[in-house]
Amino acid sequence: MPIPACDLTLSRLGRRATAPSITALMRTALETPGLLSLAAGFTDNASLPVTAVAEALRGLAARAPDLGFLQYGTNAGRPGLRVRIAERLLRHDGRTEEAGDSVARAAWAERVFMTNGSQQALYLAMQTLCDPGDIVLVDRPTYFVFLDLLAGLGIEARSLPVDAAGRIDAAAVRRLLSAMRADGSRDRLKAVYFVGWFSNPSGRTLGADEGRALAAALRAEDCMVPVIEDAAYREMGYAEGAAVVRAGVLSEPAWDGFPRLHAGTLTKPFATGLKIGFGVCDHDAWRAAMLHVKGHQDFGSGNFAQALLEEAIAGGAYDAQLAILRLVYREKRDALHGALLAGGLSARGWRWALPEGGLYLWLEGPAGLDTGGSGEFCRACLREGVLYVPGELCHGDAPPRHTVRLSFGVLNQEGLAEAGARFCRAAAGF
Amino acid sequence: MPIPACDLTLSRLGRRATAPSITALMRTALETPGLLSLAAGFTDNASLPVTAVAEALRGLAARAPDLGFLQYGTNAGRPGLRVRIAERLLRHDGRTEEAGDSVARAAWAERVFMTNGSQQALYLAMQTLCDPGDIVLVDRPTYFVFLDLLAGLGIEARSLPVDAAGRIDAAAVRRLLSAMRADGSRDRLKAVYFVGWFSNPSGRTLGADEGRALAAALRAEDCMVPVIEDAAYREMGYAEGAAVVRAGVLSEPAWDGFPRLHAGTLTKPFATGLKIGFGVCDHDAWRAAMLHVKGHQDFGSGNFAQALLEEAIAGGAYDAQLAILRLVYREKRDALHGALLAGGLSARGWRWALPEGGLYLWLEGPAGLDTGGSGEFCRACLREGVLYVPGELCHGDAPPRHTVRLSFGVLNQEGLAEAGARFCRAAAGF
Numbered sequence: 001m002p003i004p005a006c007d008l009t010l011s012r013l014g015r016r017a018t019a020p021s022i023t024a025l026m027r028t029a030l031e032t033p034g035l036l037s038l039a040a041g042f043t044d045n046a047s048l049p050v051t052a053v054a055e056a057l058r059g060l061a062a063r064a065p066d067l068g069f070l071q072y073g074t075n076a077g078r079p080g081l082r083v084r085i086a087e088r089l090l091r092h093d094g095r096t097e098e099a100g101d102s103v104a105r106a107a108w109a110e111r112v113f114m115t116n117g118s119q120q121a122l123y124l125a126m127q128t129l130c131d132p133g134d135i136v137l138v139d140r141p142t143y144f145v146f147l148d149l150l151a152g153l154g155i156e157a158r159s160l161p162v163d164a165a166g167r168i169d170a171a172a173v174r175r176l177l178s179a180m181r182a183d184g185s186r187d188r189l190k191a192v193y194f195v196g197w198f199s200n201p202s203g204r205t206l207g208a209d210e211g212r213a214l215a216a217a218l219r220a221e222d223c224m225v226p227v228i229e230d231a232a233y234r235e236m237g238y239a240e241g242a243a244v245v246r247a248g249v250l251s252e253p254a255w256d257g258f259p260r261l262h263a264g265t266l267t268k269p270f271a272t273g274l275k276i277g278f279g280v281c282d283h284d285a286w287r288a289a290m291l292h293v294k295g296h297q298d299f300g301s302g303n304f305a306q307a308l309l310e311e312a313i314a315g316g317a318y319d320a321q322l323a324i325l326r327l328v329y330r331e332k333r334d335a336l337h338g339a340l341l342a343g344g345l346s347a348r349g350w351r352w353a354l355p356e357g358g359l360y361l362w363l364e365g366p367a368g369l370d371t372g373g374s375g376e377f378c379r380a381c382l383r384e385g386v387l388y389v390p391g392e393l394c395h396g397d398a399p400p401r402h403t404v405r406l407s408f409g410v411l412n413q414e415g416l417a418e419a420g421a422r423f424c425r426a427a428a429g430f
Numbered sequence: 431m432p433i434p435a436c437d438l439t440l441s442r443l444g445r446r447a448t449a450p451s452i453t454a455l456m457r458t459a460l461e462t463p464g465l466l467s468l469a470a471g472f473t474d475n476a477s478l479p480v481t482a483v484a485e486a487l488r489g490l491a492a493r494a495p496d497l498g499f500l501q502y503g504t505n506a507g508r509p510g511l512r513v514r515i516a517e518r519l520l521r522h523d524g525r526t527e528e529a530g531d532s533v534a535r536a537a538w539a540e541r542v543f544m545t546n547g548s549q550q551a552l553y554l555a556m557q558t559l560c561d562p563g564d565i566v567l568v569d570r571p572t573y574f575v576f577l578d579l580l581a582g583l584g585i586e587a588r589s590l591p592v593d594a595a596g597r598i599d600a601a602a603v604r605r606l607l608s609a610m611r612a613d614g615s616r617d618r619l620k621a622v623y624f625v626g627w628f629s630n631p632s633g634r635t636l637g638a639d640e641g642r643a644l645a646a647a648l649r650a651e652d653c654m655v656p657v658i659e660d661a662a663y664r665e666m667g668y669a670e671g672a673a674v675v676r677a678g679v680l681s682e683p684a685w686d687g688f689p690r691l692h693a694g695t696l697t698k699p700f701a702t703g704l705k706i707g708f709g710v711c712d713h714d715a716w717r718a719a720m721l722h723v724k725g726h727q728d729f730g731s732g733n734f735a736q737a738l739l740e741e742a743i744a745g746g747a748y749d750a751q752l753a754i755l756r757l758v759y760r761e762k763r764d765a766l767h768g769a770l771l772a773g774g775l776s777a778r779g780w781r782w783a784l785p786e787g788g789l790y791l792w793l794e795g796p797a798g799l800d801t802g803g804s805g806e807f808c809r810a811c812l813r814e815g816v817l818y819v820p821g822e823l824c825h826g827d828a829p830p831r832h833t834v835r836l837s838f839g840v841l842n843q844e845g846l847a848e849a850g851a852r853f854c855r856a857a858a859g860f
Contacts (some may be wrong), residue, residue: 005652008689009620010719014558017722020505020729041502047590048497053734057484067478070701072471075450110460115545116728123727128444149726190439224436259438271500273734292447296579298546299450302732304483304703 012132017152021144021393024373029387036419038336038406039387041359042083043272046412047328052317056308059315064307073303075295075333077114081310085112085278088313089262092243093251099169111280113291114301118232118277121263122193123149124290124297125228125279129190130155134307138166139194141201141362141394141403143230146193157396160194160210160214166204168194170213177221183354191226192218196248198233201394201405202362203355205237208246214255226259226286232277235269235322237357238330250282259283266309270321274305329359336361336406336420343424350427359409362391365402369430372401377430386422442562447582449573451823454803459817460835463544466849468766469817471630471789473702476842477758482747486738488743494737501582503733506727507544507708511740515542515708517690518743522664522673523681541710543721544731545804548662548707551693552623553579554720554727555658555709559620560585560600565610569598571631571792571824573660573835587826590624590644596622596634600643607651621656626678628663630843631824631835632792633785638676645684656689656716662707665699665752667758667787680712689713696739700751704735759789765843766791766836766850773854780857789839792821795832799860802831807860816852 022041029037060069061208076082086108090099115121130136132154138146140159150157161172180186192214197205218224237243248262249255265277266395281287294300312318337354340346340361349366371377371390381388391403406423408416452471459467461688486564490499506512516538518528526535545551560566562584568576570589580587591602627635648654659679667673678692679685695707711717724730742748757855767784770791771774779796801807801820821833836853838846 006656006687006689006713007652008656008713008716010716011557011559011561011620013561013723014716016500017558017719017726019718019722020725023725026504026803045496045498045501050491050497050499051433053500054484054487054491057487061480061484066475067480068475070478070480070483070703071473071475072702072705074456075453116731119516119726120728127441128447129438129441131441145726145729148669152726153722165789172841172858222437226438256541257436259436262618271734272502273732273737275502275728275730275732280710283436286438286440286444289444290449292449293443293582295450295453295563296447296549296575296582297657298550298705299575300705302703302735304705305735306731307703333791392450393676395679398821 001129006380013153016154019391020148022388025387025389028382031381034385035382035387036385036411036415036422038411038419038423039389040410041407042410043268043359044332044409047324049317049321052312052321053308055317056315059311069307070304073300073306075300076291077081077301078303078306078310079109081306082109082112083116084282084310084313085109085280089248089250089280093247094244097250099106108280109260111282111287111295112308113279113287114297115277115279116301117267117275118230118263118265119145119260121277121279122146124293125261126150126153126155127293128223128286128289129226133188135185135188136190137192138396139199140396141391142396143191143200144389144393159396159398160192163261166202166205168214170217173214173296174221180269186223189223189225190326191228191348193228193230195230195232196234196246197231198236198355198358200233200358201360201389201391203353203358205245205356205359211246211249215258224258225262226283227255228261228263231262231264232268233358234264236325236329236359238326239356240326242357243416252281259286269325270309270312270318274309276301276305276309292339305382313375315429329408332408332413332416333361335416336408339417339420340424343421345424345427348427359407361406361408363404363406365404365427366430368403369402371404377426380426380429381423384418384422384426386426388423443583446584450578454817458812460701462812463845464743464815465817466815466841466845466852467617467817468841468849468853470840471837472840473698473760473789474762474839475756478701479747479751482742482751483738485747486741486745489741490737494819499608499737500734503570503730503736505730506721507731508733508736508740509539511544511736512539512542513640514740514743515539519680523677524674525681540709541712541717543709543717543724544736545707545709545724546728546731547697547705548660548693548695549575550671551691551707551709552576552658552660554723555691556580556583556585557672557723558716558719559656562619563618565615565618566620567622568826569629570826571821572623572826573625573630574819574823577826580743589826589828590622596632597637597640598644600647603644603647604651607653616653619653619655621658623658623660625660625662626664626676627661627673628666628785628788630663630788631821633783633788633790635675635787640680641682642684645682645688654688656691656713657685658691658693660791661692662698663692663788664694666755666759666789668756669786670756672787680710684821689716699755700739700742700748706731706735706737706739759838762838762843762846763791765846766838769850770854773851775857789837791836791838793834793836794835796860799832801834809854810856810859811853814852814856816849816856818853
């Protein structure tokens with residue numbers, strides 16, 4: 001007798017979700033012996049703060065004899081850590097007086113919730129704002145895992161128009177919104193998203209005037225939808241105080257009246273294995289909805305990792321680590337940049353800006369080049385033994401074919417020099 | 431000029447998600463000075479394994495000088511930890527020979543994925559299987575946070591019929607499925623869920639024959655929908671080897687052909703603050719979909735917590751901690767049970783079974799009693815200074831009003847004695 005077939009049909013979401021685009025790149029990396037990856041978004045291993053983590057554990061054990069730091073935490077996260085985050089944010093936003101005031105700090109801490117990396121904050125934001133078919137405006141280029149996330153939820157990404165220098169073009173934003181109103185798609189627009197500092201992938205930091213012009217354009221078009229500012233790299237500027245360059249959306253008056261979410265991470269600039277991010281949201285009903293969904297997803301992020309971070313921030317180890325990382329990543333940037341120059345890439349028509357923070361170089365190749373994952377250029381790079389992220393993955397729509405993201409997070413200086421040289425050798429044939 | 435109103439409408443999911451039902455209880459606990467909580471599902475603080483965690487960190491630092499354990503991990507989780515889980519599962523399922531065979535272990539490890547507590551595995555399962563309006567069959571009583579999760583996703587819970595002893599009634603299951611076919615709701619049935627061992631809330635372990643009869647009933651009704659077995663308390667049986675009492679669905683031939691997910695946790699029986707669970711799924715397309723969605727939600731659970739657990743399992747500290755917890759929770763169970771007996775609760779018509787594992791006593795009060803959160807009995811308990819979970823929260827449908835879940839996880843023996851006495855004093859008035 002035949003066994004009856006199993007009775008499983010995936011949900012609409014289950015059918016829509018496909019492998020994150022990075023998965024294919026990771027598989028290629030694993031399957032190619034000797035490959036040097038300039039694609040991986042991982043961080044520097046050698047500088048990981050094992051001593052600081054061990055000291056934080058000793059500190060917790062000594063000062064919290066009830067061992068509560070190894071116990072479940074709450075859904076929103078550790079109250080003390082949320083206050084620390086509030087304090088840092090106020091300082092980064094230039095509000096030093098409030099940062100020193102416990103009442104102001106407490107008021108901000110109420111808006112903070114801890115997540116499994118900043119990515120969970122982005123996912124919760126999209127789950128609670130968008131139904132399938134809705135639209136989100138994204139910067140151009142933008143964080144490609146966010147695009148995967150949108151696709152998985154059935155949300156359409158559209159690029160914020162930019163000028164030739166890559167700045168958001170506020171007049172073009174107004175025209176876009178106007179056209180969306182005309183074609184009926186404006187009603188489906190539910191949020192605006194951008195990476196605020198040292199962007200993945202472009203390395204750009206949104207200018208204060210640029211942000212204000214975007215807010216003004218949205219306001220003028222009567223389109224005060226929620227704004228999501230991704231601050232994953234904010235603390236990874238190479239110059240001390242680089243995080244302060246621009247106030248975030250929560251402190252910028254141009255965004256007053258918009259529902260705002262500022263999403264950040266404590267672990268990209270410390271120890272990524274701890275995987276703790278946060279959201280700060282000033283719209284009560286939206287934040288409550290995100291917390292309810294988080295309650296269903298996991299009812300709280302790892303309390304132990306949060307406790308270690310709280311201890312490391314309080315004791316100064318966190319800022320000491322930031323000071324180290326500033327030097328480490330600046331040197332790594334220089335190593336890759338130097339290798340590309342030495343390899344003659346500029347002379348072949350490639351262009352890139354030197355970022356002042358973060359982990360990435362964003363390259364524009366010669367017009368007409370196709371850097372896509374199944375193209376000739378990509379194969380030439382693999383033959384030379386180097387991997388990159390095709391820039392086309394980083395666009396909500398109308399992707400250009402000739403851009404590339406190179407990460408200098410993982411490889412050491414020697415590896416970066418060699419990987420850069422390989423990239424240039426591959427590029428020489430195009 | 432008036433400021434234009436912000437333009438935020440929550441998504442359908444965002445509007446549906448409400449505070450997890452435990453939230454109101456937690457608020458009550460916080461707002462009532464001197465309250466002893468028999469409601470909280472937290473674990474024992476005093477026995478938390480701070481030494482084992484510190485030793486695991488030292489071991490990792492010594493044996494992994496590249497510090498990769500503080501780096502990002504992969505979406506599915508640490509390969510070595512997944513093999514350890516495979517090995518434990520095979521042993522718990524009585525397949526000791528395969529547990530000792532590296533090929534068999536590796537094959538099972540491929541099906542394992544790490545999550546933010548077992549709850550995330552449950553959430554991913556429901557996201558990928560069910561659209562709003564779909565139906566899931568749940569045990570009776572069942573894990574009430576799972577019910578919250580279902581409600582948040584717009585999924586309807588229906589109870590698996592049980593007999594007077596609380597065992598799943600397979601004949602009644604067949605009648606239910608038949609009725610669902612007749613009324614057209616059978617097509618919306620997408621999964622069956624139950625807590626397999628030392629259940630939250632009932633303390634019951636599903637019998638091997640009971641599980642087989644359920645599988646046979648579903649098969650006979652041509653209803654081989656995915657089955658989800660919640661193993662959160664499997665390793666928390668008080669008798670050594672209690673986890674082996676019944677093979678899980680993955681090893682039970684009666685479930686062959688059903689898509690199967692076994693969801694467990696490594697941290698409830700170790701240190702809940704590490705928050706690492708896992709799913710083991712033998713249906714490739716379903717597992718792939720869950721991993722894709724996880725890639726969007728967080729792209730991997732905390733690698734550091736996973737590394738600590740891998741180290742603690744490999745070095746024996748994990749099992750040593752289990753041996754301690756078996757004694758701790760048996761004694762705590764006895765303390766609460768003793769207090770209820772001493773307080774004369776049985777004489778007042780209350781009934782409860784003595785569980786052989788887990789953290790909960792499940793009480794049936796006198797017929798007609800209303801233990802609901804807004805009722806007289808609950809208020810009497812709060813006046814006495816004790817909190818419990820109303821049993822009505824733990825039912826997919828048709829909740830009885832006279833049941834109560836008491837947790838002995840958090841309070842120490844003295845606290846349990848006092849809380850039990852308070853509960854009995856409150857009950858004396860009804």
